[in-house]
Amino acid sequence: MDLNDTPEQAEYRARVRDWLEQHADEAPKITRDDITPEVIDARRKWQGKLAEAGFVGITWPREYGGQGLGPLEQVVFTQELSRAKLPGILDVIGIGMLGPTIIAHGSEEQKQRYLGPMLHGDEVWCQLFSEPAAGSDLAGIQSRAKLQDDGTWRVSGQKVWTTNAQFASFGLMMVRTDADVPKHKGLTMFVVPMDADGVTVRPLRQISGEAHFNEVFFDDVALDEAAPVGPVGNGWGVGLTTLMYERVAIGLGGDGFGWRADRFATALAADEGASADPETRRRLGEVAADLLSLRFTGYRQLSLLQRGQVPGPEGALGKITTIRAAIEAADLLVDALGPDALADHEWGGMVSELPGLKSAGGTEEILRNMVGERVLGLPPEPRLDKGIPFSELRAKEKEVAAG
């Protein structure tokens, strides 16, 4: 067991640290929540600089502009970024999840066309999977694409919880292309230009009053014959790749939201009453222990990745622990600091965003089902949609509802 850098890793770390020190003043001064167009533009340029220096797509293959390095170098870079208190890239979803999906399933033309501009932040991407009626049961997607006689497609439907849609150039969209087969089988993944006619992006305000997500409407949007990623009808398989990368990202992303025990401790330490209260201290200790465990769960997963193994579905439990610890922490901070803290952008904002984030990337319930079945081998609940064509499902649901 060894958590220290190897000589090669130490050398890489030194190179990253050196570059970040030299270019720190070029980074935009922002908070995570700041999404004005000026800030987005500044972050886009910062991503471009990081890409020029070889710090974006660190694990991507070299032939597509990446560095061909391992997950550990990615972690070293993220650690150094956090140490230098500098912002990361703008397009986390594109670089971490959608790019790798295109690399795994896209055509050579798609790779050549999309990956470069994605890497440099010239074209930001968004993930168009969830729908109002397809969240935990993602394969229940109702957006549909119809093949035209000339080989092009027409897409209609609605997506929701779409981060970055308001300034994205492209979306990776899961769409139903065949309703006459069981629901997982009739899906196809498409690349959708977000400036196409018929695409409407509407910001979705949340508990805090701010809009970090969007809903996106598609009204008979025309897509060319090269739009599908992977075979038609294999959208579910392509999507699983994206979700696998999402799981890895969540597992390794620990401090990404700024939910760090030292930050909570600093806020409490500033208040003499709070920092001397045994109950407050005990609660802080419990939250901090959970957050600390996540860091080492991340290291365990890294050790697997380094040996060429893919971390198992139990990685999803890290997300549950993260959200729970953050909820406890925000609750503790507001308890300690009083009602004013609810109006505070930092802690009040955290209180407001967590109920929604609890469902992001899969609700706690669906993650527990998945882990219970795949890791513990527990039998699934009986389901009514197995083997039934999607087009007949609605009638069947109505029948059940009617008793």
Next chain:
Amino acid sequence: MNLALSDEQVFLLEAARGALGRFNTIAAARDALDGGELPDLWPTAREAGWSGLLVSDEHGGAGLGPFEAMLVMVECGRRLAPVPLLGHLPATALLDRSGEHPKLLASLAEGERRAAFVPARPPDSLDDAWTVDPLRGGRRAPVPRFDAGKQEGGPHPVDGTVTGDVSWVPDLPGVDAVVIVAVGEEGPVVLLADVEGTDGLTIEAVERYDATRSLGHLKLDGAPVTRLTLDADDAAFAWYLDQALLAAEALGVVEEALRRSVEYAKERFAFGRPIGSYQSVKHDLVEILRRKENLLSLVYYAGWAGEAKPDELPMAASAARTVGDGALDFATRELISVHGGIGATWEHDAPLFFRRAQLSKRLLGGGADSAERVADQLLSAAAL
């Protein structure tokens, strides 16, 4: 970056599993509650080399580290095996650090003799005194007092006497030597005393709720002792080592509780379905797994800190103990619940794991104290 077990560590783990597997420790745990004898696992520990696990090669031990000790504890926890390592390992680690009594140390490493560490909680910003667990109640008790004063003539050099009571000391009954943390005029001291023939030193064996956990109350009344050339950091190290060992033991219990719960949830049917297919049951079982995964990560952290980053051991061990106690309580209650009423009967094994959890989480400061230690370190760092 390599947070995984080495081949040697896997071997040690499997050997421990094999060695303990020769005894029906679970049935013995139940019999012992009815007055039966527990198997003597000390010969097994000696044979496996656990008695000298934390003693360096030059002093006749295996020269292994805290992480290996923790791996053995995981296996002991899994089988509720009464191996007195919680007392012996920190005591030998301290003697090994001092290097002063090689003969005694060699016989402890070999297992011919047995020692117990008499733990004391290091001060923090809420309580600036060294304290020990109280006999009862919520107020912590003072550590024994050391009065310096050389005496000649005995089998060992005597550097003074020690007076005070320490309650609930793990593995105290039957030991040959004790390593005691006390406070003298200049601050904390680490002391060594023989048990046999030492005036003013008495051990009362106590059994509470979990017959597999050997405990004792130590009474010291002007007992002559030898002072070891160790300081406050060494005494604190031994305290955190015990926290890490308890966390590792909890991991073994939790893993076994999860295994048994899942197995039963697959084979027990209700309303025509295995109960493990119901979300309410499934989600609780996953909750055990979630807590177990968190605990495993922190056990690794504490093990790594113990061998490579000693200054992080207080944080790592305290965090592991905090998560460990929570997991222990949840998993052993769930083990009973998933079995329904039968899980709460004397004939069933589940109550034995529950008893282990209920006692463990109240020893050595308790899980609430370890959370306080985590917070204390964070708040102290933040105030700088």
